[in-house]
Amino acid sequence: MTQFQWPSNGPATLVCKRKWAETSNSVSFTLAPESINDQDIAFNFIPGQFITLGIEIDGKMEYRAYSLSSMPNQTELQLTIKRVAGGKVSNYIVDSLQEGQAVSVLKPAGEFHIERRSQDQAHGNRIVLLSAGCGITPVMSMAKTLLANKDDSTDIHFIHAATQIDQIIYHQELLAMAEQHARFHVSIMLEDAKGSDYLEGRLTQAALANYCADIAERTTFLCGPVGFMGAMQENLQALGMDMDNFYQESFTPAESTQPDVELNNADKVEALANATIFVPTFGAQVEAKIGSALIDALEAAKVPVIAACRSGICGSCKCKVTKGEFTRTSTETLTVDEIEQGFVLACSCQVHSDLEVALN
Ligand code: FES
Incomplete structure (x- = not known):
């Protein structure tokens, strides 16, 4: 092959x-x-x-x-x-x-993968794969791969939340995996458990600890909708998980993590104004609101930029700001050198002044 x-x-x-x-x-x-x-x-x-x-x-x-x-x-x-x-x-x-x-x-x-798991044998050899809805896909790949490896002995607790029994993605496959492998445990929580033996409700701290008593001592991989992930992270922290052993991913636009810029009166007037985004290679020029995402301006200018995740994860929207002021909410996939040179992820770059931009 x-x-x-x-x-x-x-x-x-x-x-x-x-x-x-x-x-x-x-x-x-x-x-x-x-x-x-x-x-x-x-x-x-x-x-x-x-x-x-x-x-x-x-x-x-x-x-x-x-x-x-x-x-x-x-x-x-x-x-x-x-x-x-x-x-x-x-x-x-x-x-x-x-x-x-x-x-x-x-x-x-992407950096959300099983090779990130703890090098510490005690933690890395016991993992929790925690997902909701379509967030099940990457953790399913992890589970199948670990179980298919005869030399691997990782103990896997697979906890998944879905709306109803007929909306559980890979349901039969998960049950078959649990049947075949003593080191694979499946727990499913449904919003509406009608027609099933699964528990109904939300994955609270108590529910997580009930499903997996040693959850805080495991390496955890979490994927799902943003609200679910925020709630799960809080639950795991409250349960005492060492967050060095915690990894997550969600393809949802990132919120700004930059502190709000203190604006004086002149700046406030400025903030109401637009900035000009100029992309010389394409002869493109477009207006953008101060604070808006650079990707929106580039798309409005019909510059051929690819924005696949719009979440600062995939790196597809990488470009270089050659002039002007901006902030970044993600530098995922960018090297230290690239950051110093002014490369940004356009989906996670906020416009703060007129900018000149080059596509890589
Ligand atoms: S679109 Fe994926 S990092 Fe910007």
Whole structure:
């Protein structure tokens, strides 16, 4: 089996091989090279990582990042996508992506993966995979990969929250994994447990401790909607978890973590004004509100920037500010040198003055 070679710059073209309904509002599908000659080619990535898909919708290329749920070294990549309100790309995939259709794919990336787990044997050998809804995908990849490794002895507690029994993604697969592996334990909490034996309610501190008595001593990987993740982080901290052993990811736009800038009167007048964003290479110029995200201005200027996660995670929107003032809420994927040179993630960069920008 040879490894798939990702282009060093830009996306690969892969084809949707199979697509099926996972629940009433989510689908799974696989991607592989189109050519039949490529069927011995496998994909390498670290369980927990994501890929960025580019799909043409209404004549415009749209990019989004999605976590992989398959294992490394398989001939197809698998993803599961859930319908979301206003989710242009997700809903297109659920409703319209066809088997045989080509999509652009940027190589796997991301720092939320099992190789991050604690080096401390006591913690790293016992983990909690905690998820809600479609946040199950990266942790499913982690669980399957660890269980498939005969030399691995990690004890895995898989805790998942869903709305109802028929909305549990990978439900039967999870039960089969628990049946086959004594070191894999599954706990499921439902908002509405009608028709099941699962507990109904929210994953409170008490519920987490009840499911997994030694939860505070484990390395934890958390993925799900932002509100869920905030609540779980608080619960785990309250239960005494060492947050050095805690990792999380969510593809949701980041809130600013910059302190509010103290404005004097002159600045206040300025703040009501627009700044000018200039991208010389494309001869593009556009107005942007002070404090707004640079990505919005670049998109308004029709500069070909890719914004796949809009959360400061994937690095696809990297560009360089050559003049002007700005703040950053994420520097994920940027090196120290790049930060010093003025590289930013446009989705996580706030405009503070007129800017001149170069795409990398
Ligand atoms: S779009 Fe992913 S980091 Fe900006």
